[in-house]
Amino acid sequence: MTDPAFDTAVTRAYGTRLPIVAGGLMWLSDAAYVSACARAGIVGFLTAASFPEPDALRAEIRKTREMSECGAFGVNVSMLPKLVPGERTQEIFALIAEEGVRFVETSGRNPEPWLPMLKEAGITVLHKVPSVRFAEKAQSVGVDMVSIVGAECGGHPGLDLVGSFVNLALAERRLKIPFLIGGGVGHGGQLVAALAGGASGVVIGTRFLVAEEITAHPDYKRALAGARETDTMLSMSSVRNTIRTLKNETAQTVARMEAENPEIGIEALLPHVSGRIGRRAYETGDVSRGMLSAGQALGLTGEIAPLARILGGLEEEALAALARLRPAPARSGEEIAV
Ligand SMILES: Cc1cc2nc3c(=O)[nH]c(=O)nc-3n(C[C@H](O)[C@H](O)[C@H](O)COP(=O)(O)O)c2cc1C
Structure with missing residues (x-):
């Protein structure tokens, strides 16, 4: 139930x-x-x-x-x-x-x-x-x-x-x-x-x-399973399309390019951020390249x-949280301390 x-x-x-x-x-x-x-x-x-x-x-x-x-x-x-x-x-x-x-x-x-x-x-x-x-x-x-x-x-x-x-x-x-x-x-x-x-x-x-x-690929999942909440980063804000991804070579390169030239524009970033590269990582399990969306819940x-x-x-944790909020009802015959 x-x-x-x-x-x-x-x-x-x-x-x-x-x-x-x-x-x-x-x-x-x-x-x-x-x-x-x-x-x-x-x-x-x-x-x-x-x-x-x-x-x-x-x-x-x-x-x-x-x-x-x-x-x-x-x-x-x-x-x-x-x-x-x-x-x-x-x-x-x-x-x-x-x-x-x-x-x-x-x-x-x-x-x-x-x-x-x-x-x-x-x-x-x-x-x-x-x-x-x-x-x-x-x-x-x-x-x-x-x-x-x-x-x-x-x-x-x-x-x-x-x-x-x-x-x-x-x-x-x-x-x-x-x-x-x-x-x-x-x-x-x-x-x-x-x-x-x-x-x-x-x-x-x-x-x-x-x-x-x-x-x-199992290697992709293994990498995520082993990652922590600090293993993500933001980039692409210079082109008003901020994205949080796994902190890898590609994301760090993109962030560096943006820091060096805040006016860089999407054309110069595209070879790195193209969805096809990310898709390859899902297929090969090589998570070092591609913009791989992932959030702090990695932790x-x-x-x-x-x-x-x-x-x-998740359900078990939610029920435990509810139990913490709801005091257990007093059993019959049990004195309620005042
Ligand atoms: C790998 C990945 C791909 C995503 N792709 C899309 C997408 O194509 N369209 C979309 O609306 N949201 C997309 N999202 C956002 C999710 O639907 C969801 O809103 C988000 O992951 C919730 O935050 P969380 O990652 O902290 O759980 C993507 C998220 C991840 C992690």
């Missing part, structure tokens, strides 16, 4: 057991991973940008549905201009609606232009933003839920770099729609803290990178394990 504390707007929206969302992971959120999330009782999102050919995305959606055993899943549409140009966004949303997908996670840009068609198709929109001011904007344009990922997160923490604990408190004061907190979440106690602070759930990326169902990853076991650990 799931603890009633975990019954939130998030579990009700997705029909999931736990108020945890597995955020889209470029190149890594495929049918194997997303369906493992569904089977384990949380919702995950295929990354549309990892499947540039519409037929490939369509096939991956169908495969995910088959493997999900009726569990919830959705598609992440990162609307960063470089990844998915505007014209494709429309096409991707149309394909998602056609395939009967019920959930999307949007990020990178205001989804307002597409909300009417998504609502028409009965799709629940979870929009991801890097700070509470953007969450307020998303709320005003009518998204269903919003996740706010703080400075600790793997991938793009935005430019404000506000930490997740401050985001939680600000969001509780400023938002009326259900919100999730992400960035650095890798312990069940953090889920309870988020729920106590007014969130309806958490979004996780980094902590799940060591899941057995993630399609990546909480532990060993490579099936996703269900990782989730089981």
